Amino acid sequence: MVRQLVGVFIILTAGALVLLAVHFFGSRPGLVAEEAMQTAAPQQPKDVFEFERARARKTELSGRLGEDDGFSAAIFFGGDILGSLEVCGCPKNPLGGVARRQGYIRLFAERYPGVPFLHVDTGYFFSDRVDPMTGDLAEDVVVGNEWVIRAYEHMKLDVVNLSYHDLPQLARCFRLEEFRRHAAETPVVKRFLSANVRSREASYANPQPYVIRELSGGRLNGRTLRIGLIGVTEAGNYRGREFSISDPLVAVRSLLPQVRARSDLVVVLAYLSPEMIESLARENPQVDVILADVGRPLWLSPKTIGRTYIAYSAYQTKLLGELRLYGEEQGGRWKVLARYVELDGLIPDDPAVEALRAEARHELAAVQRRLAERAMAASRRTRHTASGDGATFVGSRACQPCHASAYAVWTTSGHAHAFATLQKAKRENDPQCLACHVTGYEQPGGFLNVFSTPRLKDVQCEACHGPASRHLEDPTRPYGKVGVPEGCLPCHTRENSPDFEPLSYWAKIKH
Numbered sequence: 001m002v003r004q005l006v007g008v009f010i011i012l013t014a015g016a017l018v019l020l021a022v023h024f025f026g027s028r029p030g031l032v033a034e035e036a037m038q039t040a041a042p043q044q045p046k047d048v049f050e051f052e053r054a055r056a057r058k059t060e061l062s063g064r065l066g067e068d069d070g071f072s073a074a075i076f077f078g079g080d081i082l083g084s085l086e087v088c089g090c091p092k093n094p095l096g097g098v099a100r101r102q103g104y105i106r107l108f109a110e111r112y113p114g115v116p117f118l119h120v121d122t123g124y125f126f127s128d129r130v131d132p133m134t135g136d137l138a139e140d141v142v143v144g145n146e147w148v149i150r151a152y153e154h155m156k157l158d159v160v161n162l163s164y165h166d167l168p169q170l171a172r173c174f175r176l177e178e179f180r181r182h183a184a185e186t187p188v189v190k191r192f193l194s195a196n197v198r199s200r201e202a203s204y205a206n207p208q209p210y211v212i213r214e215l216s217g218g219r220l221n222g223r224t225l226r227i228g229l230i231g232v233t234e235a236g237n238y239r240g241r242e243f244s245i246s247d248p249l250v251a252v253r254s255l256l257p258q259v260r261a262r263s264d265l266v267v268v269l270a271y272l273s274p275e276m277i278e279s280l281a282r283e284n285p286q287v288d289v290i291l292a293d294v295g296r297p298l299w300l301s302p303k304t305i306g307r308t309y310i311a312y313s314a315y316q317t318k319l320l321g322e323l324r325l326y327g328e329e330q331g332g333r334w335k336v337l338a339r340y341v342e343l344d345g346l347i348p349d350d351p352a353v354e355a356l357r358a359e360a361r362h363e364l365a366a367v368q369r370r371l372a373e374r375a376m377a378a379s380r381r382t383r384h385t386a387s388g389d390g391a392t393f394v395g396s397r398a399c400q401p402c403h404a405s406a407y408a409v410w411t412t413s414g415h416a417h418a419f420a421t422l423q424k425a426k427r428e429n430d431p432q433c434l435a436c437h438v439t440g441y442e443q444p445g446g447f448l449n450v451f452s453t454p455r456l457k458d459v460q461c462e463a464c465h466g467p468a469s470r471h472l473e474d475p476t477r478p479y480g481k482v483g484v485p486e487g488c489l490p491c492h493t494r495e496n497s498p499d500f501e502p503l504s505y506w507a508k509i510k511h
């Protein structure tokens with residue numbers, strides 16, 4: 001009996017203690033202050049990207065597919081893959097890649113079997129990186145671009161809009177005999193689209209100015225939805241001789257009457273500056289939708305100008321655009337609404353496209369290795385040139401005797417094994433990755449490749465402080481002033497270091 005009472009007492013006391021603890025810790029002044037701050041200034045998403053990410057984190061795969069709000073057709077849109085089939089090389093929450101893009105579309109087709117859809121690209125799908133020695137497209141770029149064509153063929157893209165960045169590669173695959181071969185093997189090249197890119201010579205094929213695609217079946221209830229697609233690009237820095245680029249706004253205006261007459265929905269794929277995109281909408285109320293691409297990592301929310309709905313592609317298709325079409329509204333216009341699907345690890349790869357990506361990677365790694373070896377042979381013949389003031393890179397080890405503590409901090413930092421990170425990812429010869437993971441990339445006397453300049457791999461002292469040979473000769477000369485965050489931002493970009501914050505990052509490598 002006594003024992004039972006004691007037992008009950010212990011339970012009650014324990015309960016009271018728990019309650020007390022909850023009360024006490026739950027009302028710590030710090031927490032209250034934080035809560036008050038949050039209610040005072042609710043965290044507004046900075047842009048559509050932040051917004052979608054915040055929402056995406058809360059959802060499971062089923063949530064990623066969205067609510068079924070009765071839409072009857074869809075257009076998937078992406079852009080700016082810059083010749084890469086890969087998930088982005090960013091460290092935190094890497095996004096994008098063709099395998100996930102197609103993986104999502106597969107899931108969508110299973111979830112919404114009654115919704116017919118198109119899949120389009122808004123431009124900059126080829127890389128235009130040139131070899132600094134020849135001024136022509138780099139060899140690995142040409143190989144990678146051909147893989148993009150194969151992937152887009154496999155993914156059955158309905159139309160692919162040409163941006164001016166795509167034209168150097170286009171000059172290779174639109175030479176007539178090449179075009180015929182491509183058209184037979186990868187007919188997607190016949191769906192390359194541009195209303196304002198024309199070949200200058202008869203020996204080149206021309207892209208189609210516009211295309212009318214018909215959707216039917218499922219929720220369209222026996223109707224046929226005719227979608228007219230027009231493509232345009234700005235001229236940018238295109239200097240090639242093969243093509244001419246005319247005024248994109250004039251091109252749209254002159255095509256519009258005939259496309260409008262044959263379509264229920266007119267969509268312009270526009271690789272233009274944000275200002276030109278808005279002018280396009282203002283001057284052409286007959287355009288229903290602009291799928292816009294500003295060619296930069298800049299996330300802009302969809303908007304309506306006049307009667308035209310504008311949705312922007314997400315850079316590198318890290319988020320896949322999904323334009324939903326909702327049947328006809330009053331006045332004969334279709335209601336449309338864009339949503340964005342974050343292509344993160346939650347989205348399963350499409351197995352066939354993933355296999356194609358892996359094959360491309362394998363071939364590219366081999367080509368890039370060969371190029372690096374060739375560059376090594378060439379660099380043995382030519383001596384490194386020094387930078388402007390004559391200083392050259394000497395490597396971190398040379399600093400150790402005089403700056404032992406700074407050196408010690410550096411060796412334990414991530415910067416000291418930034419190259420191993422690329423090796424682990426099998427990208428150590430990939431120019432797309434090297435710039436920020438080595439010292440002095442593409443600078444006179446800086447990192448060339450791992451064979452000829454192994455001592456300049458990793459983010460060494462001179463990646464931030466600049467070439468130091470003159471400083472070694474005379475340490476009293478002014479040298480190496482770097483600021484935070486200016487000195488960090490060239491590498492700690494929003495893309496590659498989304499959580500970068502100057503104070504806490506500097507605290508980790510302070511020396």
Ligand code: HEC
Nearest residue numbers: 394395396398399402461462465468472475476478479480
């Ligand atoms: C022979 C010794 C010696 C070596 C080797 C040396 N330094 Fe220094 N360094 C100095 C001295 C001494 C100063 C201080 C000069 C002064 O305050 O006038 C200095 C200053 C600096 C400063 C601060 C400059 C400023 O204006 O605040 C930086 C940055 C720096 N060194 C970077 C490096 C790096 C990077 C290396 C290796 C690539 C290196 N140093 C190698 C001796 C050396």
Ligand code: HEC
Nearest residue numbers: 089091421425427432433435436490491492493496497500
């Ligand atoms: C614009 C500069 C830049 C480019 C280009 C770049 N990176 Fe990075 N990378 C960074 C920075 C900065 C970090 C550190 C990010 C952080 O911790 O906030 C990083 C981190 C990483 C990490 C994570 C390392 C770790 O230990 O957490 C991997 C993996 C990586 N990069 C791979 C790649 C690959 C692969 C490529 C090429 C596709 C690439 N990076 C291109 C700047 C870059």
Ligand code: HEC
Nearest residue numbers: 396399403406407410415459460461464482483484487511
């Ligand atoms: C990631 C960039 C980065 C790297 C890598 C780096 N530093 Fe620095 N370093 C800085 C910045 C930024 C400052 C100035 C910070 C400030 O203004 O307080 C600095 C300051 C210094 C100073 C001056 C310190 C003082 O007291 O004024 C020296 C010396 C120096 N670094 C040497 C080195 C050496 C040696 C290495 C390599 C072992 C190295 N740093 C690597 C960014 C870097």
Ligand code: HEC
Nearest residue numbers: 413414415417418421436437459463487488491505506508
């Ligand atoms: C030349 C490109 C480059 C510059 C400039 C640069 N970083 Fe980094 N940083 C990187 C890369 C690449 C990584 C990822 C390294 C890895 O783990 O592979 C990284 C990682 C880091 C990390 C996380 C790794 C760790 O050591 O814990 C911190 C913190 C950091 N950088 C701070 C800074 C700061 C602060 C600056 C500016 C003063 C700066 N970085 C400038 C390329 C750079």
